[in-house]
Amino acid sequence: MLALLVGLVVGFLMVIPVGPVNVAVINTTLKKDYKLGLTVGLGGTVMDMVYFLIISQGLSFISFNPTFLQTIKVCGVFFLLIIGIYELRLWESKIGFASTGKEKKYGKKGYFLLGVFLYSSNPTLFAGLSTICATIKSYNVYPDVTMNHIFLTIGVGIGSGFWYWMLVMIVRKYTKKFTGKLLLRVNRICGGLILSIAFYMAFVVMQEFKLYDKFLSNIL
Secondary structure, three states, rough: OHHHHHHHHHHHOOOOOOOOOHHHHHHHHHHHOOOHHHHHHHHHHHHHHHHHHHHHHHHOOOOOHHHHHHHHHHHHHHHHHHHHHHHHHHHHHOOOOOOOOOOOOOOOHHHHHHHHHHOOOOHHHHHHHHHHHHHHHHHHHOOHHHHHHHHHHHHHHHHHHHHEEEEEEHHHHHHOOOOHHHHHHHHHHHHHHHHHHHHHHHHOOOHHHHHHHHHHHOOO
């Protein structure tokens, strides 16, 4: 069940950064219907789960030596720092969801596929998710077995889906008052949370480096 909890946190935090899926969810909710906005988010959530299951299961066949584990943890810290800083420094001008006057019409399946397409079109997607999965594996917080990978995937889906639901509810409630500033405020709060996690992970890694140095000195 720990894998499920990890998945919940990771799934929620990793979809917060403003990107094509979030913008499409906002656009669809503002201009069409909140149910269709949720449908777009569902497409992104399903792809989160598919990619996470494939990558986490694939990494289970790879053994990490201590040096590589430390490297992965450091990469994970930097990855979170970059995301957190990006969210804090995000400007309203980078969030574009103004109406173009020529809106395309999709069926429900079309909006779902829109979410799938926008999610999959991210060129850094595989590298980013691989880093996240490898970082989780490097901390060895739960047994590296198939059942835990499934629980992790389910947690990611719930966390990701909860973010999109929350985003749609915010947009729906403040439709007339909704501006880029409101989304920026939410993103910056979450960016601060991501940075807090990154600093904690950095502290843990520094402590482990000291232990690892002692381990090497005893061997040598």
